[in-house]
Amino acid sequence: MQDAKFVSKAFSRIAGRYVLANHVMSLGIDWWWRRVVSQRAALHKPQRILDLATGSGDLAAVLLKACPGAEVLGADFSLPMLRHAQARRLPALIAADALRLPLADASFDLVTVAFGLRNMASWPEALREMRRVLKPDGHLMVLDFSLPSVSWLRRAYCWYLREVMPKIGGLITGQREAYEYLCTSIEAFPSGQDMVDLMRQCGLGPVEVRPLTAGVASLYEASVMARPE
Numbered sequence: 001m002q003d004a005k006f007v008s009k010a011f012s013r014i015a016g017r018y019v020l021a022n023h024v025m026s027l028g029i030d031w032w033w034r035r036v037v038s039q040r041a042a043l044h045k046p047q048r049i050l051d052l053a054t055g056s057g058d059l060a061a062v063l064l065k066a067c068p069g070a071e072v073l074g075a076d077f078s079l080p081m082l083r084h085a086q087a088r089r090l091p092a093l094i095a096a097d098a099l100r101l102p103l104a105d106a107s108f109d110l111v112t113v114a115f116g117l118r119n120m121a122s123w124p125e126a127l128r129e130m131r132r133v134l135k136p137d138g139h140l141m142v143l144d145f146s147l148p149s150v151s152w153l154r155r156a157y158c159w160y161l162r163e164v165m166p167k168i169g170g171l172i173t174g175q176r177e178a179y180e181y182l183c184t185s186i187e188a189f190p191s192g193q194d195m196v197d198l199m200r201q202c203g204l205g206p207v208e209v210r211p212l213t214a215g216v217a218s219l220y221e222a223s224v225m226a227r228p229e
């Protein structure tokens with residue numbers, strides 16, 4: 001759970017360099033992760049998609065290509081990030097807090113959130129809000145960082161997160177603090193079975209987990225539970 005003011009300011013400050021920093025620090029793999037999401041999304045043949053925490057619109061843009069004919073609405077609470085999404089000519093964008101969406105109940109076939117849930121002030125509240133706007137037969141796809149389950153790999157990755165990432169992120173964006181936050185947020189964020197349990201408690205399930213790149217990121221796909229547990 002994060003401090004919303006800090007998060008909003010941090011992303012607004014790095015907005016201009018966010019995409020470049022992502023591609024450099026992940027060696028371009030983040031592009032492939034979003035492609036996996038868009039390919040999986042297309043299988044559901046959604047008509048209305050909500051991309052939460054859309055930021056500079058990286059995922060929204062690939063969803064538009066993968067789901068031709070679908071309406072893709074991008075939402076974010078950082079205006080500087082949304083300006084970058086606007087520059088990409090994404091057709092539908094709104095400034096909104098994912099915890100209090102100005103959107104009707106049961107109005108989307110698919111909700112996606114890439115590298116966004118981890119940054120929100122309350123993960124359960126955010127997941128319940130996602131469930132609220134999903135149609136009863138809708139789907140949720142959450143892509144976010146996770147920690148590899150193999151212990152030596154997890155140790156090496158944590159070292160990279162703590163020692164290398166803040167330096168590179170700081171060099172590219174001039175905002176080292178934002179990347180120190182990124183490292184602690186990844187370590188604190190539930191992953192694997194913990195995330196599955198959280199989603200189920202929020203009325204989502206069954207949940208499918210797909211570890212990506214040895215578990216450095218994970219894609220969680222859930223449908224709406226008829227009766228929340």
Ligand SMILES: C[S@@+](CC[C@H](N)C(=O)[O-])C[C@H]1O[C@@H](n2cnc3c(N)ncnc32)[C@H](O)[C@@H]1O
Nearest residue numbers: 011053054055076077078081097098114115119
């Ligand atoms: C790491 S970026 C992810 C952007 C994009 N989804 C991507 O794949 O690159 C996280 C985004 O989440 C947004 N965000 C964090 N908490 C939010 C909230 N409560 N409501 C709306 N946007 C939020 C930030 O403003 C930021 O643009």
